[in-house]
Every structure is written in structure tokens, then in C-alpha cells.
Amino acid sequence: MLQRREVVAQINQARGQALMVTxxxxxSYDLHAAGDDDRNxxxxxxxxxxxxxxxxxxxxxxxxxxxxxTGDGEMLMGIGGLATIGVQQPDNLCVIVLDNGxxxxxxxxxxxxxxxxxxxxxxxxxxxxxxxxxxTEAELQQLCKIITTQAADKSGAIFASIKVAAESPExxxxxxxxxxxxxxxxxxxxxxxx
Amino acid sequence: xxxxxxxxxxxxxxWGADLFALLKQHDVSFLPFVPDAGHADLIAxxxxxxxxxxxxxxxxxxxVALACGHWLGGKKSVLLMQSSGVGNTINMLSMLAxxxxxxxxxxxxxxxxxxxxxxxVPMGRATPEVLAAMGLSVHTVTQExxxxxxxxxxxxxxxxxxxxxxxxxxxxxxxRKEW
Numbered sequence: 348m349l350q351r352r353e354v355v356a357q358i359n360q361a362r363g364q365a366l367m368v369t370x371x372x373x374x375s376y377d378l379h380a381a382g383d384d385d386r387n388x389x390x391x392x393x394x395x396x397x398x399x400x401x402x403x404x405x406x407x408x409x410x411x412x413x414x415x416x417t418g419d420g421e422m423l424m425g426i427g428g429l430a431t432i433g434v435q436q437p438d439n440l441c442v443i444v445l446d447n448g449x450x451x452x453x454x455x456x457x458x459x460x461x462x463x464x465x466x467x468x469x470x471x472x473x474x475x476x477x478x479x480x481x482x483t484e485a486e487l488q489q490l491c492k493i494i495t496t497q498a499a500d501k502s503g504a505i506f507a508s509i510k511v512a513a514e515s516p517e518x519x520x521x522x523x524x525x526x527x528x529x530x531x532x533x534x535x536x537x538x539x540x541x
Numbered sequence: 542x543x544x545x546x547x548x549x550x551x552x553x554x555x556w557g558a559d560l561f562a563l564l565k566q567h568d569v570s571f572l573p574f575v576p577d578a579g580h581a582d583l584i585a586x587x588x589x590x591x592x593x594x595x596x597x598x599x600x601x602x603x604x605v606a607l608a609c610g611h612w613l614g615g616k617k618s619v620l621l622m623q624s625s626g627v628g629n630t631i632n633m634l635s636m637l638a639x640x641x642x643x644x645x646x647x648x649x650x651x652x653x654x655x656x657x658x659x660x661x662v663p664m665g666r667a668t669p670e671v672l673a674a675m676g677l678s679v680h681t682v683t684q685e686x687x688x689x690x691x692x693x694x695x696x697x698x699x700x701x702x703x704x705x706x707x708x709x710x711x712x713x714x715x716x717r718k719e720w
Contacts, residue, residue, distance in 0.1 A: 368610070388613060393636040396606035400636075403610015403618075406571065406594070411614075425606075427599030434597060525640035529613065538615045 351445050351511040354487060355416065356381045358443065361491035362414060363498050365441075366404055366532070370397035370417030372452040373515070374445055378416055380519035385531040389521040395424030398442050402432055405440040408536065412439050412498040419446040419460045419508075426469065432504055433474030441494055441505040442470070447513045455513060470506035477502075481509040554715065556688055557582025563689055564593070564619060567696040571596055571611050571618035573604035579649030579715040580621040601626035602633035609642045617700060620646040624653070624668040624709070625661060634675040634705075643699040644677070646707045647692065654712040669709065677705045683713040 351373065359381035368388045369375040374397075375389040388404075390397055401415035422444045432440065448461040460466060471478040481490050490507050497505055522528060530540040561583055564572070572587045573596040574580060587595035596618075598604050604620040611618045622630075627648060637644050651658075652665025669679050678698070682691050688710075695706040 390636075392639065393606060393633050395602065396609075396633055396636060399603045399606035400610040400613070403571075403607040403612075404614040405610075406596075406607075407611045407614025407616035425603065428603055430599050431596070431603055431607075525636070529640040529642065532613055533615065536615060 348512040349482070349484070349487060349509060350514070351377050351447065352380055352516050354445065354509055354511055357487060357491055358414070358416065358494070361494045363412070363495065365412040365414045365494075365498060366408065366535075367414045367416060368397055368401040368404065370394070370415075370421035372418055372421070373447075374416045374418050374421070375521055376516075376519045377445065379521040380516070383521060385535045387521070388532045389528055391523055391525070394421055395428075397421055398425055398428040398432065401440060401442065402428070402435060402437060405437040406435065409437075409439060411536075412441065412494075413437075414494070415440070415442045417442075417444055418451065419444055419448065419466065420450045420458050422466060423459055423464070429470050429473040429475065429506070436474070436476075436504060438501040438503050439497070441497060441507070442475075443490075444506075444508040445511050446508045447511050449513050451513075451515055455515075466508040467506060470508075475504045475506045477505045479505070479507040481507055554579070554582060556685055557586060559689055560692065561586040561590075561593075563693055563696075565590075567693075567700070568617055569619050569696070570594060570616040571607070572621055573598055573607045573618060574621035575601050575604070575623070575626050577621070577623035577649045578718065579623070579710060580647070583621060601629040604646075605630050605633040605636060605644070608644055609636050609640065612642055617643075619696075620644075622646060623649045624651050624665045627668045627671055627707075628664050631671060631675060634672075634677070637705045638676045641703045642705070643703050644705040645692075645695050645699045647710060648672075648707055649710045649715050650712050651718075655717045656712070657718065672707045677707045679707050679709060681709040681711055683711040685714060688714065
């Protein structure tokens with residue numbers, strides 16, 4: 348089974364110039380462990396808001412690629428957001444779910460994905476043109492290629508759910524100060540703090 | 542899209558165009574919304590304007606996160622919702638306080654002043670307190686001559702000094718839904 352930290356390290360390598368938004372909990376720690384970057388907007392709360400935050404950035408910056416990295420529980424809480432993305436069809440947005448089938452922050456309770464709820468099918472039915480279920484190293488490499496292609500040709504919104512092992516690697520904590528996370532992200536776009 | 546006809550009981554207002562012009566003046570680019578009859582004019586005007594993008598949501602908290610994302614990318618948005626939707630947004634509003642995102646929402650009120658449907662009353666009554674509890678400044682507009690100046694002030698505060706402002710459009714202004 349794929350290991351989340353190795354998966355995120357590969358995605359972080361494939362990101363190129365992409366802006367990234369992470370959902371609260373392990374996804375934020377994973378991306379921070381792969382390498383802190385001012386272009387990372389880490390959520391520490393606002394559960395269910397990662398995909399919509401990413402959609403907002405993607406709409407405001409149509410020339411930039413935006414990658415959302417979140418967990419299955421966080422995606423499920425904002426599942427309607429996939430329908431909203433399906434309506435908007437942002438060709439520069441990629442939503443990646445690290446699906447370990449558990450709520451990792453709260454004691455590893457089972458999530459819906461363990462009971463047959465299939466996120467890629469929901470994304471496909473919501474109208475996202477590319478929707479992938481990733482379980483192997485080869486499929487992960489294929490996803491990384493598709494991310495690179497999207498950056499070059501803005502070929503349509505991507506959804507990918509990557510099955511990862513239910514493990515809790517040591518926490519790698521990004522800064523918590525939301526104002527600083529916001530301002531440093533905006534500075535990378537040449538925007539003044541206010 | 543199929544042609545649609547608005548139901549006869551939708552209240553009509555005369556200020557939609559003025560308000561839309563104000564939003565354009567403030568360089569608002571996006572109008573995320575969960576529809577309400579009181580916002581119908583703004584939504585229709587946004588659909589007809591190349592520089593204003595309406596974004597239909599499945600639930601109001603999406604609009605809070607979306608507005609934060611728009612600002613991260615350097616664009617302004619205004620969230621349109623009705624008072625019942627405010628309840629859906631509560632935890633997502635924490636993003637505004639934590640990151641001090643500028644934010645403006647226009648909330649059409651139900652259950653507040655002449656209401657047929659009692660199920661609208663509890664959330665209508667709680668709306669100003671809920672928003673204030675989450676750290677937003679709350680202005681209520683009851684008269685048409687206060688509308689544009691109040692929303693102008695809200696947009697100015699939000700985008701000149703990183704404030705979070707809700708403008709409640711009273712049923713006294715929007716009109717009662719007739720049954």
C-alpha cells in the first residue's frame with residue numbers, strides 16, 4: 348500500500364509552479380514534511396473548506412495551477428463542493444484526496460470510504476473531466492504526469508483519490524498563524540498583505 | 542439552460558441595479574450564492590455581465606471558503622445568502638477570524654418581520670447574534686435609502702481595513718413573501 352509521506356513528496360516534486368491548499372490535519376503535515384513553501388496555504392481548521400478554498404484561488408488566478416491536497420474525512424464534509432467545481436469547470440484545479448479510510452486526528456475511526464462510498468465516482472458524476480482512483484506506484488506516477496500536463500495545457504479539472512496506508516507519521520507542523528499563512532501566500536503572487 | 546419563469550410570489554425590488562453598480566464600482570469579481578428571491582436581481586445581473594461571475598453553491602459555507610480563496614488569489618467577492626443559510630456557515634466563518642480575511646456577505650432576512658412560515662423564525666432570530674459571535678460586524682438595513690450607503694461602507698471597511706461585515710437586508714426592505 349502507498350505511504351502518504353512518499354506520495355506527497357512525489358506530488359510536491361511534480362507541482363512545478365503550482366499553488367497548493369491543504370486540508371486540516373495530516374494533509375497539512377504531509378505537505379509541510381515534503382517542504383515548506385510560501386505557496387502553500389495550510390488549513391488548520393475550517394473542515395470541509397479545502398476544495399472550495401482551492402476553487403476560489405483557481406478562479407482568481409486562472410493562469411496558475413492550483414492543487415488541493417486533503418483527506419477523505421475533510422473531502423466528505425465538503426462533498427457538495429465537487430458539484431460546485433463541476434459547474435465551474437476550472438481547467439487549472441486539481442483536487443487530490445489522500446484516502447486512508449479513517450479520521451486520523453481523532454483516533455482513527457473508520458470513514459465512509461471504508462463502506463463503499465467511492466469518491467472518484469462522485470467526482471466523475473459531478474462532471475470533473477478527469478477522475479482517478481490511485482492505488483499503485485505506477486498509477487501515482489501517471490497522476491504526476493497528468494498534473495504536469497495540466498500545468499502546461501490547462502486541460503481540465505482533475506480529481507484523484509489515492510489509497511494510502513492508515514498510519515500516523517510523526518507530525519510535521521506548519522506555522523499556525525493564519526494571517527501570516529495568508530500574507531506570505533499572497534506575496535508570492537505579488538499581492539500586498541492587506 | 543431551459544427558460545424559466547420566476548414564481549409570482551417572488552418579491553420585486555427596485556434597487557437591484559443600483560446595488561449591482563456599487564459592487565462593480567468596488568471591483569467585486571465574484572458573487573457566490575445560494576439563491577434567495579431577494580437576491581434574484583443581483584444574480585440575474587451577474588449572469589449577464591462578463592466581469593462579474595456568479596457561483597452557485599450547494600451550501601453557504603462553500604461560499605465562505607470560496608471568498609477566502611478568491612482573496613488569496615487577489616480578487617474580491619460578496620457572498621449572497623438568506624438568513625437560514627447563516628447557520629450553515631458558522632464553523633467556516635472561523636477562517637475569517639483566524640486569517641483576517643476581508644469579507645462581505647449580504648443576507649436577506651426571513652423570520653424577522655412579517656413571516657408566514659414559522660420554521661424560518663428560529664434561525665432568523667439567531668442570525669445577527671450568530672454572525673456577531675463569530676466576529677463579524679453586523680449592519681441591518683430596513684430602509685431603501687440606507688441600502689447603498691451601508692453596503693458601500695461594508696465594502697470599504699472590508700477591503701480597506703481587513704474587516705468582516707454582514708449586511709442584513711430586512712424583510713421591511715425586501716418585502717414579505719406572499720403565499
